[in-house]
Amino acid sequence: MKKTKADPKGVLTGAHYLDGDHALAEGALAAGCRFFAGYPITPSTETAERFAERIPMVGGVFIQMEDELASIAALIGAAWGGKKVMTVTSGPGFSLMMENIGLACMLETPLVIANVQRGGPSTGLPTLTGQQDMMQVKWGSHGDYAIIALSPDSPQECFDLCVEAFNLSEIYRVPTFVMTDECVGHMHEKVVIPPAEEIELVERKWYTGPKDKYLPFKPDTDMIPFMVKVGDGYRFHITGLTHDERGYPVINAECQNVCVPHLVDKINLNADKIIKIEEDETDNAEVIVISYGITSRVTTRAVRKARKAGIKVGTIRLITVWPFPEKRIKELAKKIKAFVVPEINYGQMVYEVERSAFGQAPVIHVPHCGGWVHDPEDIFKAIKEASK
Amino acid sequence: MKEKDRPEEKNPIEDLLRMDRIPHIWCPGCGIGVVVTSFAEALRKSEIDLEKTAILSGIGCTGRVAGYVKLDSIHTTHGRAVPVATGLKIANPELKVVVFSGDGDIAGIGGNHFIHAARRNMDLVIICVNNFNYAMTGGQVAATTPITANASTAPFGNFEYPFNLPYLAEASGATYVARWTALHLRRVTKSMQEALNRRGFSFIEVITPCVTLYARRNRLGDGLNLLKYYYEKSEIQHGADTKTLDISYQGKLIVGKFVDKDKPTFLDCMNEHLGKVLGDKYKPYGGNHD
Numbered sequence: 001m002k003k004t005k006a007d008p009k010g011v012l013t014g015a016h017y018l019d020g021d022h023a024l025a026e027g028a029l030a031a032g033c034r035f036f037a038g039y040p041i042t043p044s045t046e047t048a049e050r051f052a053e054r055i056p057m058v059g060g061v062f063i064q065m066e067d068e069l070a071s072i073a074a075l076i077g078a079a080w081g082g083k084k085v086m087t088v089t090s091g092p093g094f095s096l097m098m099e100n101i102g103l104a105c106m107l108e109t110p111l112v113i114a115n116v117q118r119g120g121p122s123t124g125l126p127t128l129t130g131q132q133d134m135m136q137v138k139w140g141s142h143g144d145y146a147i148i149a150l151s152p153d154s155p156q157e158c159f160d161l162c163v164e165a166f167n168l169s170e171i172y173r174v175p176t177f178v179m180t181d182e183c184v185g186h187m188h189e190k191v192v193i194p195p196a197e198e199i200e201l202v203e204r205k206w207y208t209g210p211k212d213k214y215l216p217f218k219p220d221t222d223m224i225p226f227m228v229k230v231g232d233g234y235r236f237h238i239t240g241l242t243h244d245e246r247g248y249p250v251i252n253a254e255c256q257n258v259c260v261p262h263l264v265d266k267i268n269l270n271a272d273k274i275i276k277i278e279e280d281e282t283d284n285a286e287v288i289v290i291s292y293g294i295t296s297r298v299t300t301r302a303v304r305k306a307r308k309a310g311i312k313v314g315t316i317r318l319i320t321v322w323p324f325p326e327k328r329i330k331e332l333a334k335k336i337k338a339f340v341v342p343e344i345n346y347g348q349m350v351y352e353v354e355r356s357a358f359g360q361a362p363v364i365h366v367p368h369c370g371g372w373v374h375d376p377e378d379i380f381k382a383i384k385e386a387s388k
Numbered sequence: 389m390k391e392k393d394r395p396e397e398k399n400p401i402e403d404l405l406r407m408d409r410i411p412h413i414w415c416p417g418c419g420i421g422v423v424v425t426s427f428a429e430a431l432r433k434s435e436i437d438l439e440k441t442a443i444l445s446g447i448g449c450t451g452r453v454a455g456y457v458k459l460d461s462i463h464t465t466h467g468r469a470v471p472v473a474t475g476l477k478i479a480n481p482e483l484k485v486v487v488f489s490g491d492g493d494i495a496g497i498g499g500n501h502f503i504h505a506a507r508r509n510m511d512l513v514i515i516c517v518n519n520f521n522y523a524m525t526g527g528q529v530a531a532t533t534p535i536t537a538n539a540s541t542a543p544f545g546n547f548e549y550p551f552n553l554p555y556l557a558e559a560s561g562a563t564y565v566a567r568w569t570a571l572h573l574r575r576v577t578k579s580m581q582e583a584l585n586r587r588g589f590s591f592i593e594v595i596t597p598c599v600t601l602y603a604r605r606n607r608l609g610d611g612l613n614l615l616k617y618y619y620e621k622s623e624i625q626h627g628a629d630t631k632t633l634d635i636s637y638q639g640k641l642i643v644g645k646f647v648d649k650d651k652p653t654f655l656d657c658m659n660e661h662l663g664k665v666l667g668d669k670y671k672p673y674g675g676n677h678d
Binding site: 037056070071074075079230236 | 473478500658
């Protein structure tokens with residue numbers, strides 16, 4: 001992995017008062033993103049608007065495509081043209097992107113997609129918050145594949161995790177998602193953008209060997225194949241069909257059972273390196289609240305109240321949502337009375353917690369179908385229930 | 389006997405094909421192969437840098453072309469080759485980017501992308517092999533199937549109005565529009581060569597025989613019979629008004645070059661406009677050479 005520093009051209013060093021959407025755009029520019037294709041959709045549009053306003057002075061392109069199908073398609077083309085690329089969307093647009101998210105996974109293409117989630121299904125609540133695409137990001141395209149998804153809980157983290165998402169997408173040659181929501185997206189807070197030399201980036205894993213020996217899908221020792229750019233003279237082929245290391249289609253079970261496990265394993269076997277969670281007082285906890293994004297901030301208040309009431313409660317905030325930190329949760333499940341999982345949906349990540357707890361600890365879900373964040377009182381009640 | 393002893397055994401376009409992928413999947417009598425041969429010849433005659441040329445396809449019989457032509461090539465999803473090509477061209481403007489796909493891919497499922505890329509005058513060459521049906525999946529009705537022609541999902545004949553593709557392309561903003569049949573190979577080659585040597589959104593429709601499905605289902609005979617139909621019913625009318633180019637079942641086929649005009653491309657417009665509005669603040673965009 002070759003590390004570089006951010007190009008100062010794209011870095012707006014200083015302390016700013018930004019909302020999460022704008023911070024995402026600044027994160028992308030700092031990470032070296034120079035191609036953004038998007039389609040307007042509430043509540044994510046401000047990211048595209050900011051990128052469109054900033055990029056002419058940085059050197060790069062913003063293009064508003066005809067729909068989200070085209071946006072992600074253009075990202076794939078531009079990534080293979082050598083650019084770092086990003087798009088932003090929300091639920092309905094995310095659904096439209098599913099087809100080519102599969103293609104991006106199959107072609108092992110580094111790209112970043114931010115989803116500023118709103119209430120669904122369908123058109124749902126365009127202007128109001130939700131965390132209802134957390135399973136879709138993992139399973140939404142057909143077939144087996146793996147992705148990386150991060151969940152920021154503040155505008156500052158929208159910046160930080162957007163940079164991180166670019167780095168992960170380059171390291172693992174995989175679409176990487178920043179799964180934020182309307183609340184964080186439209187919340188204004190202080191965002192500190194460091195000087196360019198303090199922003200560490202990962203360079204794409206470029207192939208430099210002989211031209212006729214290039215194999216676009218041959219895993220290197222770290223499982224990740226090398227990339228080249230279209231136009232560098234390799235005359236290579238890539239396809240969404242099941243393919244061998246050359247990128248040639250091979251339509252049989254043998255090839256499928258090499259091609260597909262690779263896509264999943266390169267993420268799952270590196271999960272320990274990828275996963276970041278934030279733990280607080282989990283060591284002697286009786287109850288652990290697991291949350292992510294805006295819900296973790298609402299949880300803070302409920303936890304404070306519970307601790308005052310004498311309940312030993314710890315918290316886990318998922319910064320990485322996918323791959324899921326199953327090992328750590330399995331470990332903790334043996335030691336505690338119960339997990340509490342509040343999330344702005346009717347049951348998504350809670351199933352991952354249940355799966356990881358493996359029957360060792362009960363899991364209490366605190367659902368909310370979107371439109372607003374939880375009442376901290378509801379989370380508090382669940383903690384109290386869990387401590388009994 | 390070795391190949392060097394019998395040079396006539398060597399395919400003249402071998403250097404432009406991935407020979408390790410041959411034989412191809414196309415049926416005997418299919419027209420796609422000869423369109424590929426024309427393309428290979430056009431690539432040579434155009435003298436463009438093949439290392440800076442990319443070919444993209446969508447899904448379908450013609451969608452397999454990108455897999456056989458030995459250029460940087462991407463086999464994308466159904467209908468999405470045009471927006472992938474748009475991203476690729478913008479990322480690396482020094483590339484010549486060709487989309488080679490079928491009527492179902494370009495005008496059916498990818499129709500919206502097609503008209504928007506034409507509207508932007510994206511600097512792309514679009515080669516659309518029109519065989520009047522969805523062949524890969526077994527001969528279903530398409531957006532190009534002539535009225536009354538039979539298809540597996542129009543078992544009593546098609547009653548939907550088909551697209552007139554050159555008219556659609558021109559109306560959407562294409563700056564080069566031509567139509568030929570698989571019989572007019574010399575002219576197909578010439579159009580492709582012109583398209584490869586110009587800038588802007590170029591669209592070439594090539595009507596080709598689908599023997600296994602379209603011809604069989606409609607009892608039109610074999611590939612030769614379809615070429616006879618092209619021979620008897622095609623009429624070269626360069627510069628014809630694209631409104632007049634509808635195709636009826638076994639009816640007249642007006643072919644030729646209909647549109648060829650200069651107009652700034654997407655990137656020309658972007659650089660010029662932003663340069664004018666933003667002045668020195670604007671960083672002119674030149675792709676990977678920044």
